[in-house]
Amino acid sequence: MNAKPLKKQERVTLSAADWEREALALVAEHGVQALAVEPLARRMGVTKGSFYWHFTGREALLENALRRWEEHDSRNLNRSLGEIDHPRDRLVSFFRRVPREKLTHEVYSELCAAAGHPQVEPVLERVAERRMQHLAAAFEELGLDPVRARNQARLTYSVYLGFLQLQRQHQTPNLSSGDFDDYIEHVINTLIPA
Amino acid sequence: MNAKPLKKQERVTLSAADWEREALALVAEHGVQALAVEPLARRMGVTKGSFYWHFTGREALLENALRRWEEHDSRNLNRSLGEIDHPRDRLVSFFRRVPREKLTHEVYSELCAAAGHPQVEPVLERVAERRMQHLAAAFEELGLDPVRARNQARLTYSVYLGFLQLQRQHQTPNLSSGDFDDYIEHVINTLIPA
DNA sequence: GCATCACCATACTCTAGCGTATGGTGATGG
C-alpha cells in the first residue's frame, strides 16, 4: 500500500506485508476458512481498524497472501532445479524436502483442503502443474518417453498429495522414526527408476 | 427418533433418515462446512422447525450422517472382499471403482478436505485404516512380506488419496477419455506385482 | 512548532446461522 520509512522505533507500526505473513501463518495452523480479519487482528495485537487501512477487505488479503506464497514456492522449485544436477537426486530431494520447509508445506496442505474456493483453486492448479512438469522433466532425463514420464509424474505427485492428506489425518508414521525412513525408501525404490 | 407408520399419503412427512441422506448429499456437493441447518431445510422445502424436532442440533445430524456413511462404506469394502477371489483383481477393482459409487467417493473426498474437524477426524482414521489393511492383506496374498505389504498398501492408498485431491482441483484427465485409462493402466502396472 | 499523514481505536450497522418457544394442522386411535 505504501513505502516504509521506519527510521528508529523499530516496528511499532504494521505493514501490509506483516498482515500477509501472519495471514499465511494462520492459514497454516487453522486453514483458509479460519482466515477472518477480526481474529487475525486480535492475534496481531491490534483492531480491525488497522486492517482496513491496509486492505480493502478479506478478499484482497487472501489474494495478496496467496500470491506471496505462490511466488515463494516457485522460487523454491527453480532453485532446486538449478542446484541439483542429477535428475534422480532431484526426485529424491522432492520427497525428502517435506519435513523441512515446514510452513510452506503446511500452507499448501491447507490450501489443498480448501480446493473449491474460487481464489485458491487457480493457485493450486498452477502450482501442481509446475511441480508435475518439474517431475516429468526429471523422469524424461532418466530415459522415460514423454507419455510415460507424464504419467509417472502424475503418479508421483499423487503420492505426495496422499502423504499430505494422511499427515493431516495423523496417519503417517512419525517423521523422526525408522518406519518413516523405511517408507520413504520404499516409495523411492518403487517410483524412481535406477 | 421414532418408528415410521406412514400408511398411505406416501411421504408428505420427513424422517430423520431423510435428513441424514440429504445432509450427505449436501456434503458431497459443497463440503462439510456448508452443512448448515437452515440452508438444508430450505433445500428440503421445509423450515428448521422441522429439523429441531428430529435432531437436537447440527452436531447430532453430522454425527448420524457420518455413522450412516461409514457403515455404508464398510459394507462396500467387505462385499468386494467376499466377491472377488484373486487378490490382484481386488486391487485392480479398488481403482476402477472410483468412477462408480460416485456419491460415496464425493462424500469421502469432502471429508478428507475437512480433516481436522473433531467429528470427521475419527471417521477418516478408521476408514483409512480399514482400507489400508484391506490392501495390505491383498499384497500379502500376492507374496509380499508383511512389512513390505504394509508399506505398499500405504503407498497405494496415498495414490488414491492424491487422485481424489487432483480430482477436486480438476487436474485429473477426463474420466471417460483414453488418457484416463492410460493412467490407470500405468498406476496398476507400477503398483501391483504381476 | 504546527500541519499533515500514517496508523490505529472505537463505535456503529448488517447479515447468516444457531438454537428456543410456541402455536397450528392433519392423520389416527380409542
Added chain:
DNA sequence: CCATCACCATACGCTAGAGTATGGTGATGC
C-alpha cells in the same frame, strides 16, 4: 368425534464476523 401426537411454521433472541465512519495520536516535513 374428538383428543392426541407427529410434524412443521413462525417469530423470537443471540453470536461472530464483515464492512463503514470517524476520531485520536505520534512522528515527520516544512
